[in-house]
Structure formats: C-alpha cells, structure tokens
Amino acid sequence: MIQVQTKLTPCYHSMDVYCVCGIAVRAAGDVFVINRCSGNRNMFAFRSCIDNILEVKKIDEMNYKIYMPTGTYVQTRLRLVYGVNVMEVDIFPSRADIDKSEGLCSKLGSHQLIKRDGNTVPAIFKPDAFSLSWSVDDADNLLEMNDSSVVEMRPMHSSYLLCSCDQKPNGGDPVNEALCSKEKNIICDVFPTKSYQKNTCHAKRRRRSLQERLSYIPNNFVEHKDRKKRSANNDTKVFWTKDQAKAFCINYMNESAGYKACLGVPNVNPENAIADCVADIQLSNSTVWAASSREGLKALCFKELSQNNTFQNTTGNDGASVVNNILSITCPGECNQRGTCRNGTCICDDDYGAADCSINLNDPPIVNGINLDSGGLCDTRHCSEAIVEGDLFLDRTTLTCRMQRFEIPYQGNVKYLETVDVEADHNSISDVICPFPTHRKRRSADPSFISGYKIAMSNNGKLFSQSHLMYILDSTCQNTMNVSGDIKFALKDGYCFINGRCIADGTQDGSNICNICKYKSDLFNWSKQISNPKTRPPWQCLRQCVQNNKNCDSRVSEFVNRNFYVDNGLFSYPTDDEALEMLQETQTTLIERGNLNLTRTSTLSSQHCHTIPRLELCEAAFMLKQSDTSSKEMFFDLQRYLLIQYERSVGKDDWYRKTDFKLNAFEGIKEKPYS
Template identity: 25%
Template sequence: MALNRYTALVVAIWCSVEVYADPCKSYMTLQDPERSTNYHPGPLDPLLCDRTLKTGWYRMIDANGTPLRMPEKCPDHFSCGTHVPVWFKGRHPTVADGVVSAEACGNVPVPDQNQKCCLFKIPIAVKNCGSFYVYNLTSTASCSVAYCTDDSQGCPVGMYSPTGKPPCQPAYPSLKTAPTLSGPEIVKNAQGVEEFRFGCNIPYTTTDKNVGFEIEWLFDHKPSPVSPMSRPQQVTGTTRVHYMKDIDMIPGKDHLNKDVSCRVKTYFLNAPNRKSPAIESNHYFAGIKTDPSKVQVNEGRKEVEVKLISTIPILCKVPNAHPDKCLADFNLDLGKDNEVVAEECSLQMKRSHWDPKTKQAAVSTKLLAVRDFVTDGTKQVSAVFKKISPIHTPLFHQYQPPSIQITSINTDTDSCKCTGDPHCTAFDRKKYFHFYEAGEYVMAKSNVRPFEVHVRTWYCNGRASCICGLSAREGNDVIVVDACHSDVNHMRVKTYVKSPYQLANGTQIKRDVAGKVIEIFFPSGTAIKVDVQSKYLDATMTVPSDDYAHTSGLCGIFNKYSGDDFTSPNGLTYSQYISVPRQFTESWRVPRGQSLFDRLPPKDPEPPKKPMYCQCNRQEKKIDCGPEKRQNNPIRRASRTIDITSSLNRGSRLRRTTTFIDTDTDGDLQYNFDYGDPNSPTLTATWPTKSGLTEAVALKMCTDAAKSSSAYTQCLATGKIDVNEIVGGCVDDMKISDGDTEFLSSVVSAFENTCQEKVLKDPNSYTKNATDGTLIMPAFVTADLCTTPCQHGRCSNGACVCNNNWVGEDCSVDATKPPQALGLTRPEACDIRKRPCRLTFLDIENIADTSKLKCRLKDLTIVNGKVNTIGGNVAYSKADFQNYAEVSCEIPESPAHKGTVASHAYHVSVTFDNNRWSNDVMFVIYDSLCQNCTEKGVCTINANSCHINGKCYSAGDHDPTDTNNVCLPAISATKWTQVSVPTQPPPKTTNSTTTPRPITTTAPKATPFPLHWAKYGGENKMRWDIWTKAETGCSCYFDQSKRDCACCELGGCQCPTSSKYHCVKCGEEFTCGTVKPSTDYGIDGWTATFTGCPCVWDTKRADCACCQNLGCPCGKTHRNQCTQCGHPAACGTKPEIFGPPLNDAIIG
C-alpha cells in the first residue's frame, strides 16, 4: 500500500530556508519516545504518522529533555513507532557549515533490494547548533510514515532513568493486551431503578497497588465534549474496571448511534505525570439501527419486513418498572404520496424485548408497495422515524432513529370487459372476441389467490346470449349480481351477499340511485363494474398487479402477451386470430351446479392475523389503517355511487342465523336457469340482416351512440381510446340481433368505462394541487361524468339534464305515463309467523325517485277463504325507491297482525307525481297457525287449529274467558271443547331456589332418563319429556273422573289410555309413546336452546333463545325462553327451568 502511494509521488519538493530568524533560537520540539529506533510497536499499539506535521524547524529530545538527532543508518521496518521510518541520509554538518540542505529516506518494505531503505526521499534542511541539531521538516505524504530519532545510547521506550541513560527502569506499568469493553449489562440500584452500564476492563494484575489508570470514554473513537465520562477518570488501588452508566450517556442525541469504547493510560502512583501512551479498547455500537437500511418493494409482490434493532435496552427511571410498560414509541412517517404502506405506523419497543444473550431488542413491521393502478414507474420513498421523547426513558429524549430508503417498483394492471351479446376484450387484447352460448362461464380467476368471477348468460334476443348474472369471490366473500331470475323483457337485478360470513373489511358494494350501476370493490384493489342495460348486463373488471401473469379464464392470461390469451384450463392454447373461439370459451364453461351462483367454495383458512395496512402520513397527521389501504385504485376513489355494503351484509347475517326473518327484504333466489346446449350450432350472421339493416347504417348508429358521451371529445383527444374497437362490437351486436337498438345503450357505458380506466392509469393525466401537492384526477372522467348514460337528455357537470316530459336519474322515465306494476317481487302471501309483513316490494316499470313518490293501500277482506274486493278503506303509506325496477311500500298493522282475523289483503299501487297511479297489486297477509293462503287470497284452514268466533286458536289453546274450554280440533274445529282443568298449587320456593314437584312413578318406565341441567338460575329438574309437565296427577281427557293422567306443558296434549302418562305436541298424537327428553329435543316444547339466536328487539345481539315448533321469543326480560305464539303470559312461569328475569347483561 505504501509502495503504491510513494511510487506515484513526485519528489520535487524543496523547502525554502527561512532566513528571517536563527533556527537555533526559534524552533518547535518533537518529544515522542516512540520515535526511537529502539521502539518497535506491538499489534495493539497506535502507529505514528507525520502527515499532519506542520512545516518548520524542529528540535528532537527524549522524555528527559536530552537532545536527540535523526539516525544516519537505515532503521528496521516497523521501528520508530511507525510502519515506514524516515532517517537522515548522509553525515550531519558541523557548526561552521551553518544551514545545510539534505535528504531524508523512507524505508518501505519492497522486494527490490536496489531500492532498499530509500524508496522515496524527502528534502529537508539541518543546522548544528552546538549541543543539538534542528531540522526543517515537512509533512509526509501518507500514513503511517514518521521521522525517527537515534536513541541507541538512551533508555528504550517505556523505560526511564533520571539521566535518560542506562541503567533504566519501567517508566509506567505495561499492558500486555488492550483493555476490553463489556456490556451493556442491566443492574438495579438501591432504589429499585434499573440501569445499564458498560465496563472498561483493564488487563493488569491486582497485586500491584502502586499503579494508576487514566480512563477516557470515547464515542466514535473521540471524546465527547458534553459527556463528563470523556474527561480523564482515575482508577487506583486494586480496582481494574471502570463503568459508564446509561445516565452518563445523556443526552442521547449526542451519544447514541455511535461506537462506544474506552482508552487507558497507565502510570505509577509515585510518578503520576509519567503516563503511558493511550491504548483503546474494542468498540460497541450503542443505539438503534434498521435492518435492512435499504429495501425494495414491488407492487406485484408481497410485503417486506424491516426491523428496528436496539443494541441497548429500553429502561424506565422509575422503581420496579413493569417490563411491558416500560417502552418507547417509534412513529413511522411514509410521507403524503401514499406510495408505500406499513402494517403499523407506530412501533413499541419495550424493556421485555431485550435479549441479554444477543444484546438486542427488536421490533418489526412490514412494508408494502401500494397497488395504485397508475403506471408511474419507480419511486424513491424515505421511511422516517420521528424524534421520540419517552417520559421515563430520558436517554432517548429527542432521539431519532435512522431512516430506511425504499425503492417502490411499479407493476402494471389492466382491465377486461364483456359487453353486449357478449363480446369480450381480454386483459392483453386490443380486439374483442364473441361467444353466443347460454350457460355459466369463468370470466376470470387468479392462480395465486382466492379470486374468481363467474358469469351467467341467457338468450336475450332470440339468437345470441347476453350476460344476466355475475358472481365474484375474493377470500371468503361471495357477492352476486343476478338478473337471471327475472323475465328478459322485464329484467330486474338483485344484488346480494351469498357468503355466510361477515364481509371482509375493505370489501365494498355500491350502486347508483337508479340501480343501473353496481360496483364491487375488494380489499386487493380489484374493481368490478356492472352496467345494467334493458335486457342484459355489461361487466368490466380491473385486477391489481398481484395478478400479473397469474390469471386465467375468458379474460386470458394477464402478462402483456396476447398470444396466450385463448388458453384453456388444461393449458391448451387456441389461435388468437379467431373472432368466435368457441372451443376456448366452452373450455371455461362451468359444470352445472358447480358455479359460484349455486355453491360456495371451500372456506379460505383464516390467516393467523388479518393483514392490516396503514397510511403513515405524519406530515399531515393522517394515520389511516385497513385491509383496503394496500390499494389506491383511482376508479374506486372516483366512484360517486351509493354504498350499500352494510344493508347487504346485514341481510346475509340474518339469513344464516335464524329461520324467522325480522325484515321483509330477504328472500332466496330459487329459479330454473337455462344452462344452454354446449353442442348447439355456432351462430352466424351476414349483411344485410333479415330486416334489411346494412353495415353502414349500423356503423352510423353505433358511432352516434358513442358520440353522445359527454366525455367523447376529451377521451379521443388523449389518444388512449380505440373507439373503433368499441363501435365495432356494437356493429356486430346489431348484425347478430338484426338491429336491436337495445344494444346501443351499451356503447356509451363501454366507451366511458374504457376511457376512465386508461386515463386514470396515466400519471400525466393528473394535475397537482397548488396548496398541498396532491394529485387531482381529471374531471372529465370523474366528477363531470354521469354515473349512467342519459337516455333522454344530456350529461352536464356529472348530472343528467332531462328533455321535456322525461324524469329520473338517467332521464328514462316518461312523465306522461303512470308506473306499471308487474307484480310482487316476492310472489307469495306473507306469513306473520315467518316475517313482520310490514313491508312489500313491487316489480315496477316507468318509476322515478321523486319527492311525491308514495303508496296507496285499499283494504280487502277475506271471507270463507275468498277475497272480497268490494268497498274497503283507502290509506297512504311511505314508498321507498329501491331501483329502476323496484319500489317498497310500508304496510300498516293489519287485522291479521292484531289477531282479529286469520288473513287480510290489500290492493297496493304507486305514484311518483301524486296524479298518475299504477295498476293495483294484491298483497295477502295471513297467520299460518290457522290458515294457509296463496298470493291470490285463496285460504284454507289448518287441520291442527280451531277457527272460533272469527279468531284462530292452536290445538290445546284455552278459551281466554273460560279455562275449561279448550281447542281440540279432533273433536271440533269451530267451537270450544269443554273439559275440567284441575287447579294445581304453584311450586314451593325458598329464596331463589325452587323445589320441583314430585313425579309419581305409577307408570312403568322402560329405562331411566338422564338428569338434565337447567342454566341461568334454574334448578336441576328431571324432565323426561319436553311436552310432559308431570307423568300423573291430572284429569284424563277421555275420562274426566280419573286423575291419573299426565299433566301437559303449554301446547301439549294428553295421549290416549295406552300412553296416558305421556303428552305430545297437540296435533301430533301419532307420536304418543315416543319420549322426547330435554335437552336432546330442546329445553321445552317451544325453546330449542337458551341462547345463540338474534334478538328480535335488538338484531345486533345474538344471545337470545332459539325457538322451535314455530314458537315465539319471550322478549328482553325472558330472552332465554320461547313460548307458544299468542301466549306471552306463559313467559317467566317456569323459573325452575329458565331462572329469574334477566337483566341486560349478555348471557355467556
């Protein structure tokens, strides 16, 4: 190394000799014992270097002030306390010579013997001052190079004598090895406060007490100007260690994140001014570091873990502090550009994290590149940890950990759409393809994550097929948009959550006011838009960068290569140049009964922790966390539709938790779907069509439709939209359908959806906010764009301005015509035992959401099973606009609700202008306890009930005015049957316990029945049958003179003489002899379980009893009990089973 330096050195330096002063009287002094030719430094000794030597005259002396001179002979390598010793070439001058120019040589170890001892030369000057010499010296070119002194006659370095000549003795204690640094070590002081300390261990025998050590603590190998421990500390006696505590390192901002070490000088106590050269210990990094310090994240890849590692423990300066409560918060700031998110924005490092073996405490988070759906290239982001000021850890006050440099790499995203009859444009294709068959198909799926989209197609114009349904799955969420259940000429869309689980956080379902746009957003960033046309659905889907090269289905493999788009599930690739690739599309047909419409996929195992991502923008004090924060899809941000997630999510929960639906909005879609014929001949068409439509006319119609978009001119100006591809699909639709103009409505939505996706992907389309620098999306594809095409009007500033006599969100409602009611959405009579029946839905056409929207109700009576439409009161109720094809009407409490009749009906009609009313639709309400009714109001009486004096009673019910009268349908279904009911004394109670009534055993039993436990305050009770209160002690219905028959529970009826010790549910006497013990068959006849079902009075709670046998809940105070509907007085009558009344605490 030294050779390389000095061979490049131009030795043409000459020091001008000062003539202004006598150098014998004006000089500097070199007094370094290590310069002696007798001194050879050890491996731990520091080396001398004269690179910083000031040019000038120098006198050389030893430790005693005795004059020395430079050696005239070549010294050994690694002598004179340095690597390359410099010596005097030639003979020293006499006094008479005055100032003489001379040369000094450097002894560099080289293999060339000719250059031995003098590889390079340094010009110097020298003068003999009589008793000493002075030298005009310059700095050396590099390290470690130093001038030598000839001390061949004096004491060696480290030795001393008063004369500087032998005999010599040690000048100071000698250390054989360097001092060692130990720690950090946690100790507790007398007050119980923990502290850590470093130890400077001196390797010297403890038997010698005439020694002293001077200690200095260093930070990055230098003394700290603000630390008292950097000033010399004296250690004497037998002590061989010196400690620096954590409080000695305060303020931490000056001493943390530096290498801590100590250096030691030795001396004898009787000569404290004669100290050894300083020897430095090993060093230890004390502070917090990041691992890694530089990281790369990719929009198409998983998270990257980063750690904060502290090499010193977090300690609280309070007595006996809990290790989990002693902590420091490290707050992460990722900036305001939202390029990267983290699992956590605040990392807590605790005392308990400290590992004394590794001497580390570590906390971590994961960083993820935000899927922003913008082709914005590679970005540089700094993950900055803010300064901290923990209360009880003063060492970290105003300390700031190092930052992490993040490189965020963009990965592309893309969209796929299927519109019209349908024609699909795959992720990588610029040209659409067709498929004309009815059935179920995989539109797209991911091969690396649980994501899949299925579509249903039906015959929509007599020839070709169109999409009528879409079902999308991500994770455990399955969402269905279905119109296939309706008539193609009166299409009505129902959107619902099919999965039986709570939707994942970040899953969002939205729709426009008219219900003609449904949007599904998943936490991954996937966006699905369904545009509802008159006879079909258009579907557009955008997938995140995670799916790059990992998709399949009709949308193809998303990898920027169109050649493999037509790839079947078994890997077979078809030609990309076929416009109707039937073999390809049929390969993605879903077998009947296997689609997401028919069955749920296996549940995706829940990860140990649901991933949560946070936007850490501390500059603007915005910390926003959620699974959906991993994406920043501008299409989702631009959406102005209505969020309906909560209502659909609740409906899904209700369907899966109870058989009694407490709303009138739910109903399973069960219908026969035409799955089509995979072997049907391929559809063909030619120009002109049968009706005479030419290609030129169709092209003009489709082009004009595209031009009707408010964004047409601006979208074309971007150069990103191929309008010919969109118009071409419309022209093909017109050819196949023989000019069906219904397909023109698809052109505008397809054009605007494509334009929005392409424009929002381009970072150059955005403008910067002058105030905060945030990016603003272009208005012509966001705020100024109408959510649906305006049918009879124009789009202005994001809203439709309708032509005269047209109203509605999209100007599609003819204001000169009344609404047309097509029927009930749920075409069935409403049973008050299953639903509240206080709301009904009408399928309707030509309806608008106006301030005058309301319902009209005409009372209809049902007499002898038939509807009487003559007369009746008229009332008005609130109407709610559901969508373009559905309106709901509130229903008042009917006579059937009040129990005065078993069935009742209304004629329901609707208006949106308070002038023109729709046609009437019948809505029938009935009590299934007594009757069964059809939607047309034809009712029949149930065999197990009585219809007495216009009211309905279940078998076993007593006359409210005479308990001796009982409904016994087997004897009479139209009048009371008189029986004698004995009066039984109530059970005896002591405090809160109940003594059960003794059960006689006059009836033989085949086997003993187990003892069942009653919870919630009830006492143990042997109930060998849920309908039997006692096996004997009551009058027999067949012979009232006898009192040895079973006593029955409410709703139970005695069995005949062969099983007279047994009761069964009234109307099920055929089960006599078959015992139903609790709790195998429920708690009692009406209560299946004490808890586990939603409460009717608060559907957010699920700690109420589950009913059986069409029982009704008892309400809030006795929510763990059910009873026979219509008999609320029975609630709370069996405390020995159900316990005392309950307070509002949740049952656990």
C-alpha cells in the first residue's frame, strides 16, 4: 500500500482557513512523518522502515522530497505564517498512478471529484462533502497511532521487486535490460539533495529497550509556548474582488525571475498557478498565500526539468543549457526580499539565514529536549552522539552545539567541567546531531558515577538557546529512580562500578587475577582475592602482575616468570648495585600491578638493606669458601635442612639418595656472582 495523509490546523486569524501542519507517507512497511502541528512534539522521523523503500531527500532546511518506489514523490515546503507552522504539499504522480489513485487527488486522469463511497460530486468552490469523506479514522491515523500499531503494518510482499531500465555507461539510452531489487527507487532530480538520516527510525525500539532495563524514563520534553515565530508575510488588503486578486497575482508572479524562466518549459501552465493564487486570496482576503502558488509552479517546473530528457539537452541562443540558465536565476522563496539570488542560491542580508533568508539569526533555535525518545538518557552501549530536537535549526556551518561536560559522583552533586563548541550535523529543521567531543580523562579523588552534557544550540555561533541536560550511563549496572520528580541514579545489585566500567560480582580483573569484584565488600574498588593453594598456586598471581604489560622491565618479567618458586625467588648479579636495582624494580612492579609487596630478602651484602623500602626483614646470608672447614659443615647442615623441608612438602623420602649433591659443585665459588 502507498498512502499520503495530511493533518490540518487553523492558520489565519479567526477565518475558516486551514493549512497542512503534518504529513505521513507510507509505502508498505515504511512510514515517514513530518509533524509540526501545535501541541505536538515536532517530528521528522521514520516511524517504521521495515522495507527500506521510502527515500527522503533534503533540498534545504525548508524543502524536502519523499520518493516512493513507483517514482511518485511528495514535496513539502515549510513555512511560518502568523506564528503557525504550516507546510505546502505537492504530490507529483508517476504513470503507475493513472486510474489507480484515490482520495483528495481523486482518480488520476478522471477529472472528477470522487468520494470515498464512489459517488461523484460537482467541482464547486467549496467541495466540503468530497473533502470530509476522505477523513481518516483514529485507528488508521499514521501521525497519531501508537508505535506498536505502526511497526505491525503489513510489509511489502517478499516476491515484489522494483525494476528500472539499465543505461549505458556514462549515460545514454535505456537498453533492453532491467535492474530489479526490493530496494530500487526511481529518483531523477536536477537539484543536489542530501539523504535524510534514518537512524531515528530505531529510536522507539531503543526507548522500549531502555524501559526494560531502567526503572524510570523521564519525560524531558519542554514546550515553548511563548516562542516568537518569524514569517515574511505581505498582507496589503482586507477585501479583494476577483479582478483585483487576478491583477495582483499576475503582477506578483511576473516579479519572479524563476517564474518567468519556467514559462517556456513543457507542461508548465502559468494559468493554473494564477488561478490558485486568486482562489487563495478570495478565501482568506489575504495575499500571504500568493507565494505558495508561485513556489508550486516552480516545483512543477523543476519536476519537468528533471524528467524531460529531451529538454535537458536543449540550448539557448547563447549555446548554454536552458536547464542551467533556469536553475541559475531561480532561488527558493525569491529570498524573501532579504537577500540576493546568485547562481540559484540566496546570499542573505546580514542577520538573516535559511535557504530562503526567512529566519533572523539573532533569534536562537528552539530546543524542546535532547534524546527525547529515551528521556534525555544516553546508554553507552549504543550512544555516541546527542540528538537535539526543537525547531528552526538552519543548515549552515555556524550551526553550533555548546556542550559543557559534567560528572556526578555516586550519591553526590553535579560537577560542571569544560565547555566545548562543536559544529552540529544538520538533519532537518526540527532535529540536529551533536557529536561527542573528545576530552582528556582526569583522575579525581571523587570518581564519576554518571557523566553527561549540558547542551545549548545556536544558528550563528553567537546567540544560544536555553540549555538542556543529557545523562550518559551504562544500563548494564546503573539504574534510574524518580525522587520527587527528579531523576537519581543507583547501582544495581550484583555489580561493582570500577574505573568507569560495570563489573559483575565475582569477575576477576583482566590485568590482575588477584583482583576480584565483591560488590558486598566494595562497590567501587577491586577486592583482593585470597589464593587457595589447592586450586591456585601463589606464583600465578605473581606472574599475572608482569604479563601483558608493555611497560614492565624485561629482567623483572624473566625473574618473576622463571626464577620464582612458590613465593620465593632467587637471582644473582655481578655487582651489588645491579642486584639492588633489580630488587627495587621487582618490588615496585609487584606493588603497582598487583598490590603484592616483597617483604623479606636475604643478601650477601646487607649494607644495602636500608635502601629498600617496605621490607619487614633483611638478613645477611653466607658465602661458602672451599678452604673453610666451618663453611663446609654449614653447607652440609644447609643441605640436610633443605632435604628435610623438601621431604615434608613432596613426600619423597629417597630424594637425597638419588641426587648427586656434592661439595665440589661449589668449586670456583669466587668466580660466581653474588646472590
């Protein structure tokens, strides 16, 4: 199913005049909505994008095109009239719509007004019976229906394909081959456009996901009832006769260079535009709608320029392309008399902006909230930017996000930190994206539990809107609470929060297996894991301290990995200073990497003991000399002692009988380095 729905609002004083303020376009399982009606949150969003066959293009912040898979497209032009957000909607059908369309456009090609029940009505000045017959029930209202109903819409049939004729390389005539796919759109446009980002399509799903993981999702939408809207209105009379209205419309149209340039384009009838202009003036007794008829004719002109291949190759007397000549003198809204049209682009006067120069840059954009679909929350699992929603965001390089970072300690108060201005990524007039700036992490005695940004917006980088808060959290272990209407944050049971990360209870530190999360003991620091000799030998903790550490001295790493036995190590160096340096490096590494302290040492040079901190015992060992009988006796006493200790530890009573442990193993002891 392909469908276009519009929502109307009173738009001119107390008269019975209604304008379009919202539109919804559906193609099978895709639904795109623009809703700028009063009392509603402004919405530019894919409410559903199951089939991915709707293509939305942005011409500028005021003009958008929505392409359907048949080649039909809808063009919307946004306006501000007497403080009311309105839009003009043009539907440009394709050959696929002939004799198949219905609704306010009636059956294409029939030239009749056909009601929903199939009966026809005469083409009178106010065909209310025809119009009201096509009112939409609440259950079918694409702008108002709930999210679950939208996502359950029937998608395109799996066997349905969209095809277009292939063309020769570098352009050329179609050949007898077709390219077919489920996502093929037919788009022809002489104007450069930008694709509307579809990331908002998934916002509703993200909100539901957060609702499942968090206890409280706040409503952070702020409505600005006293906001001042800007519009370029041109009321000149209170009552108009038909002749007066026609004379005005003809003169008004001929003042437009773009209008006059389009008069020679095939299938563009200026009489229709003038007739529409006259009808609008007679209905409202106002000239404010005259621009709608003029811009509608220009839109039809551009449609013909895009789709008429023959005319695209036509040149004028000067040899230049007729299409390029028309585009070069045609500007949106004729720049609203606040700028100059140059090569198809408005060069706005000082303090004015937008593609048609209709917005005063001294008035900041209106901000209704940040990440409205998730209540101003940003889950670190899938969030790297802030989506700011409001109104009158202009697509220009001076569109600026002023972002002040803040941190909130656990059960503490907000601490505001540095402020950075970041260029915004314009999505539509109602929503922009602020990418997170990079910043240096600072160590604090009061570590952060929640972080976020206070964000304000500006169109000119000088005058900013009111600020709004966005909180960054990890819903894995962090939770939200409603405390007297204010949002507060807590840690979920079964988790520690260490160095800004969620750690499940019982999880070991990846860089030190001696550290473990014990949330009942310490929520924000690693707890020490007591080794069980039956399951984890002590040397595992020691070795873990030097593994995967690029900054670890290679000598320390080799000593701990190869020369530590249980919890005792042995090494030797040629000089006292080298041995001392090695001992100090090892002690420092073990403390920094695993909070393990080297507390006892034996050395042949006890004079250096006092230079080693944190030692509980430093004792001098002996050096055996071959000619010293007492030393020999001491050696055998030491041998017997070691044998007994080893017997007790491993249970082997015949180890010493199988080992050739002789004194002559120490011959030449003077040439051996000290231990």
